Amino acid sequence: MPRKKVTDVSGNGGMKRKRASGKRRERDFSSDDEFDFEQENNKKSGKPTTKSGLQPVTVADDVKEKIKLECPKVKGQLLIFGATNWDLIGRKEVPKQQAAFRNLGQNLWGPHRYGCLNDVQVSCVVSGPCAAHSLFITTEGKLWSWGRNDKGQLGHGDTKRLEAPKLIEALAEHVIVSVACGRNHTLALTEDGAVYSFGENKLGQLGQGNQTDAVLTPALISYNGQPLVKVACGAEFSMVVDCKGNLYSFGCPEYGQLGHNSDGKFIARAQRIEFDCELIPRRVAIFIEKSKDGQIMPVPNVVVRDVACGANHTLVLDSQKRVFTWGFGGYGRLGHTEQKDEMVPRLVKLFDFPGRGASQIYAGYQCSFAVSEMGGLFFWGVTNTSRESTMYPKAVQDLCGWKIRSLACGKSSIIIAADESTISWGPSPTFGELGYGDTKPKSSTTAQEVKTLDGIYIEQPPNHHHQDYERSKTGLRNRRVTPNTPANPQ
Template sequence: MSSKRKKPPTKRGPAKRGKRKEESDVDSDLSETSDNENTTQPDEVLIAGHGDALDEPTQLPQELLKTLIKPAGQLLMFGLVNWDHTSNRTPKEVKVKLHPNLYVPHRFLDVKIRLAVSGCVSTHSVLITEEGKALTFGRNKFGQLGLDHIETKEVPTVVPVLENIHIISAACGRNHTLFLTDTGTVYACGDNRSGQCGVGNLQPNILTPTRINYRGPPIVKVGCGAEFSLILDIKGGLHSFGLPEYGQLGHNTDGKYFKTTTKLSFNFETSPKRIVLYIEKSKDGHVAPVDVTEIVDFSCGLNHTVAIDSKKRAFSWGFGGFGRLGHAETKDELVPRLIKYFDTQSKGVRSVYCGSTYSLAVTDFGALFMFGQTKRTGEANMYPKPIQDLTGWSINHVGAGNTSVIVSADDSVISWGAAPTYGELGLGELTKSSTSPKEVSRLQGVKVISLSMGFGHTLLLAQNETSEQKAKLDTFDLYEP
């Protein structure tokens, strides 16, 4: 059976005409309204064979699964835990009890967790247990927790639809979530008004995880921006879907068109579409294609993406404000563009991480570079610059939040972020924010397995194999919502 995509009907939705959205605004970051709302759009024609009984997926190769499935450990959490009250707006009616911010790391759940993820503009999180079950908690205004309702969940809850499916990874957008199974299949739920769930239509809310409208090589990594998503297949192909407003889908368009003389609208991508063009630009503006055979890693920010290929070259595209793309200019990029700095300096890029308005790259030698802006004021790094305070440290894990960063380097955990912060730095109540990297003394002696940051909270997985490690972790208070 042919797996070719039939040409879908045009997918359009309204958006306001006016000045460009100021991304660094907290209220706009967590807005529950959308200019893109349109529930009468036609469904995209499903890809041939999608969901057929004959199209049963098979498990990913064991060697690959060993690299994708991480060891389990003890979950520590700190930061803001009032999921419905993260933005500057204060609700008129407070229906739930308010928890004080956790300014120091707390143990959360006495269940071994293999993966804990959130996103730089997310106020919800996904936990994956040692057995491969997906648990979700946090804000749920659009059904992003996949629990078939829109009530906030304080306590991590098993996603019923996925209970008998082995989940190996997940990603969180502003109000949507992607889940990846051990067969390379992707499920999505939450806000879909820009097509960011990739199910082939613009159904506004998807309350339970639904298989995305994709038939191709198995998927090995998922990622979410604010209102867009990316998936990476086993052959190194990168596919994107959702809101194209700043070129963050990498398809050489921002998707804008005028519905009327005064009404600007977007052509949303409601199903995964492969990114096929990668370019480099010379100083005089000459554009040349770059031969990219395989993408190996990527990370999504608010409205931008950075990816690296098998030759350890870095590419970036999407919203260019504050220099977050690393090209020494603020222009939006509609297709992946080679970051010349790493290419000309012969610095191979090992991994990339994106916050709201900044990007981080770890080189082969374990050095951490930053481009963009973490603070709301002050100068931005228009091209990659090494973080001087971490010179000589070997970076192991990185968590990139809205305006905060946390890293594990050698045997220490280091964090920084300008005010306002909510405790996600873990530095204690006396030092709530810091513009320069500071060691989190409370975590000294903790072996970090992974790090992830949400809008105002941090999820840290710590190894708890030895009696010494368990004894150390027992000294942390238990957070019980």
């Protein structure tokens, strides 16, 4: 069975403050580049940018498209395996104020089911490679959430962690079709193209026009443009796509992951470095390609079809099956054969050939995936920082011949729905998220079939909406699982 050369776990991976090879930012555009960025880069070092020139996106009502996004068609049950101590996930120890939870929650090494969800039909389940909270959408478009909740990212109006899924009452009147999880924040997309956000907002990642510690109840983002059709979250930033294929970003710009040709750094009082965050959705105005000799050319006519975010990097798939990446460049996760951060979306050359385009994109914490239109799975970046980085997209040989239907990444583990099977891999330490079962190996650096799911058709692992919102396939079909216990779907 599949063999994979890369696997990943590193404490803080994409958030590392030190840069690979001690490099620091080079400008992506020199002053004599021939494009006019309009206000795209009016940032001055030494003081924050004034936001006066940045108005919320607004489109007159008579010009707005009328759309109705479809809920995923799948009717399935939620299966769960992995770590269950929410406050420990991604941390060395439970915070002092949560000391009561220190010894709670065993790891689930095989699939389990929540008893409280016996009658709930699930169509889509979502978490994220940075997240310790999870959500699912029912077949009626209702949104449920559970997990860590320090910043109100569960949307229940409080900061109590939840051991089992609970309906988000504040969104009960809406039909939710898609959702995305950041480290401590959440975006939810309704059928009419509106986006609600909740959770941490210290860096403007909720897009509500301000910076606050936490927003505990879902509120609309500050946007009145064309209806939105896609949402994605990085650790502390967010991306949305409108029905015309325009991409907007907001939140923390630290590594250029917002795509506005800046990392937003300025020197505040006492020589402290701070970031000029984008507090409302701002359109990503330019896409580029670089030639081998470093020449930069704009790429016209980019109509965005899908977007995926790692901790601090972003991938986009456009209508011509091209892939663009930008943000934090460490460990090769951008696929440009170098570790330099990219401030604007840059074309990944491998997929820019007739017949060799991409059909799906996925982002892990410090890595990226694309499924080519021929069906091959490509990987770049790292899943294990103690191993060599993959600096450009390489075919995952172990999965040649498998039809990849969907893929999800935790911090370091990967799980794939392929043909009728489920395949996973990840290095030690793991916490059961590979699903191999109590008596089986706990980790694997090579791709293995998840035998505990034999006979169960998995529609979608838990952290990515399918790239075509009109025909989202999610959740899972069939049944057969072990008793109920809470767990983390990462």
